[in-house]
Amino acid sequence: MSTALLTDLTIFILALLVGIEVIGKVPATLHTPLMSATNAIHGIVLVGAMLIGVSAHNAVGYVLAFIAAFFAGANVVGGYAVTGRMLKMFRRKAPEQDAPETTAALNGHKGLKGMLSRMGKAQS
DSSP states (O other): OOHHHHHHHHHHHHHHHHHHHHHHTSOGGGHHHHHHHTHHHHHHHHHHHHHHHHHOOSHHHHHHHHHHHHHHHHHHHHHHHHHHHHHHHTSOOOOOOOOHHHHHHHHHSOHHHHHHHHHTOOOO
16 A cells, blocks of 8 residues: 555545534534535535546546545535525415406405405395
């Protein structure tokens, strides 16, 4: 095993442990906003995985690059899916369209009695 690979694996394992420690301290209510805010970071991880794949010269490097690219891509897609669902919760609902007769009757007469008299159903 080369010294560069050992150094890279050590950095990867330390980053993994730090990431688990940091995410483990985040309350559950903040996980969704945190995930949507880190899409750019996952994109950078994806670029890093592609750079590892370009600079790899053996099978171990190619496998690690593939695994890193796969998980980074899954994080990017998942983050955008979660962000889309979150944003959908805050959209205003379109107002429901009333029937034309009801709208005309409500605009032309005030109150229920006026609307019913226009329709010929009110008793005076």
